[in-house]
Amino acid sequence: MRVRLLMLKAGCLVLFAAGCAVGAGAQVSQNVQAVQLTQEAQAPGVVGTHGARAKAAKEQAQRAAALAKIAPAPPMGWNSWNFFAGKVTDKDIRDTANLLVSSGMRDAGYVYVNIDDTWEGERDASGHIQSNSKFPDMKALAEYVHSKGLKLGIYSSPGAKTCARYEGSLGHEEQDAETYAEWGIDYLKYDLCSYRTVMQQQAPNDPQAQNRLMRAAYETMHQALLKATAKTGRPIVYSLCQYGWDSVWQWGPSVGANLWRTTGDISANFDRISEIGRGQAGLAKFAGPGHWNDPDMLEVGNGKLTHDENVTHMTLWAMLAAPLIAGNNLTQMTPEIGAVLMNKEAIAIDQDALGRQGDRIFAEGPVEIWAKPLTGGRTAIAIFNFGESAMRGIGLHLKQMGLHGKVTARDVWAGKDLGKIGDDWRTIVPRHGVVLLVVW
Numbered sequence: 001m002r003v004r005l006l007m008l009k010a011g012c013l014v015l016f017a018a019g020c021a022v023g024a025g026a027q028v029s030q031n032v033q034a035v036q037l038t039q040e041a042q043a044p045g046v047v048g049t050h051g052a053r054a055k056a057a058k059e060q061a062q063r064a065a066a067l068a069k070i071a072p073a074p075p076m077g078w079n080s081w082n083f084f085a086g087k088v089t090d091k092d093i094r095d096t097a098n099l100l101v102s103s104g105m106r107d108a109g110y111v112y113v114n115i116d117d118t119w120e121g122e123r124d125a126s127g128h129i130q131s132n133s134k135f136p137d138m139k140a141l142a143e144y145v146h147s148k149g150l151k152l153g154i155y156s157s158p159g160a161k162t163c164a165r166y167e168g169s170l171g172h173e174e175q176d177a178e179t180y181a182e183w184g185i186d187y188l189k190y191d192l193c194s195y196r197t198v199m200q201q202q203a204p205n206d207p208q209a210q211n212r213l214m215r216a217a218y219e220t221m222h223q224a225l226l227k228a229t230a231k232t233g234r235p236i237v238y239s240l241c242q243y244g245w246d247s248v249w250q251w252g253p254s255v256g257a258n259l260w261r262t263t264g265d266i267s268a269n270f271d272r273i274s275e276i277g278r279g280q281a282g283l284a285k286f287a288g289p290g291h292w293n294d295p296d297m298l299e300v301g302n303g304k305l306t307h308d309e310n311v312t313h314m315t316l317w318a319m320l321a322a323p324l325i326a327g328n329n330l331t332q333m334t335p336e337i338g339a340v341l342m343n344k345e346a347i348a349i350d351q352d353a354l355g356r357q358g359d360r361i362f363a364e365g366p367v368e369i370w371a372k373p374l375t376g377g378r379t380a381i382a383i384f385n386f387g388e389s390a391m392r393g394i395g396l397h398l399k400q401m402g403l404h405g406k407v408t409a410r411d412v413w414a415g416k417d418l419g420k421i422g423d424d425w426r427t428i429v430p431r432h433g434v435v436l437l438v439v440w
């Protein structure tokens with residue numbers, strides 16, 4: 001069977017303006033509201049006289065350079081939420097740190113060990129946040145993680161409460177940033193959660209004013225982190241989590257974000273993973289060194305995902321230059337899962353120094369072809385089959401990627417050189433599977 005593929009790119013960009021880029025359901029209406037806000041959000045401060053514009057542009061360039069120093073490539077590591085959720089303990093973090101080293105994951109690039117929600121305790125009399133009984137000594141834990149050649153991440157919210165209803169940072173931003181610096185924290189995920197209530201209370205029925213409040217809250221923590229870093233010299237990766245609302249990709253860097261979630265929560269099922277991954281089409285131009293779109297943490301090795309589904313998940317995230325934050329229980333990781341997470345060539349596509357996010361080039365039904373420009377004039381090409389049965393006879397459509405004649409190709413997951421191939425090359429892609437090539 002010959003699969004005819006449609007060029008969707010232009011169409012999707014049109015739909016994107018109406019919310020198609022972030023998938024279906026509730027997300028769509030949130031993004032319809034979002035586009036109305038983007039004009040103003042796009043270039044905050046870049047209005048007024050020539051001098052004022054030049055000053056603002058200079059500041060933005062300085063900010064971009066600072067971000068690029070902290071996260072030149074999409075951050076890689078592990079986060080506790082997808083597997084341990086509210087049960088995570090100090091011991092889980094230490095076990096994970098040990099296993100990141102012994103499994104080879106650290107050396108493959110997974111260096112951040114991120115504690116998600118539910119570590120927080122009460123504040124002391126002077127307002128300093130304490131960890132709860134699951135984390136008896138955060139500073140000692142950070143020292144342990146650092147001693148393994150890894151970095152420690154933590155989680156909070158601009159609201160009074162986190163999403164799991166633990167203590168948030170509202171009104172204590174500087175104090176919290178100082179505490180993180182004292183502990184030796186290297187990464188902060190800052191999750192909107194109950195700050196939405198503040199936005200609704202302070203600006204009822206005014207989405208633009210709510211957006212300004214949200215951006216100000218993220219900027220407040222950014223400034224607090226900068227102050228903390230100035231004291232300690234320890235840079236802190238700043239990860240925004242507000243589910244992609246208000247086109248965060250357009251203003252994330254202006255509040256100091258190194259990465260921002262583009263979607264609601266992922267879960268360990270293929271429909272959700274592919275919905276999120278496919279929904280990222282059109283977002284490529286917003287990502288680059290220092291500032292990355294984050295389609296949420298990996299579920300590779302969680303739930304009942306099949307081998308092909310895990311490979312497709314890893315490939316999609318690599319094509320998206322997404323942060324690769326594993327979310328599985330490393331104490332139970334099989335060699336097969338380890339091989340997916342540690343495939344050197346897939347990781348190299350994600351981490352490529354050009355820092356370009358891939359985009360969808362063609363789609364017809366369940367078949368999609370995505371391309372990602374790489375250094376050295378190379379291109380990564382992923383041919384996905386999101387459908388329920390194997391698809392045969394799928395070609396490359398090189399011309400639509402600006403490639404002409406024959407190219408030299410390597411099949412990443414097969415670990416095989418394919419020699420010279422052209423548009424007459426055909427492949428079979430299994431159900432929920434992918435063929436990933438690098439061509440030049």
Ligand code: GAL
Pocket residue numbers: 081116117162163164191193241264265
């Ligand atoms: C959600 C967030 C998840 C996780 C959770 C913790 O808002 O999207 O990734 O952090 O909160 O409560």
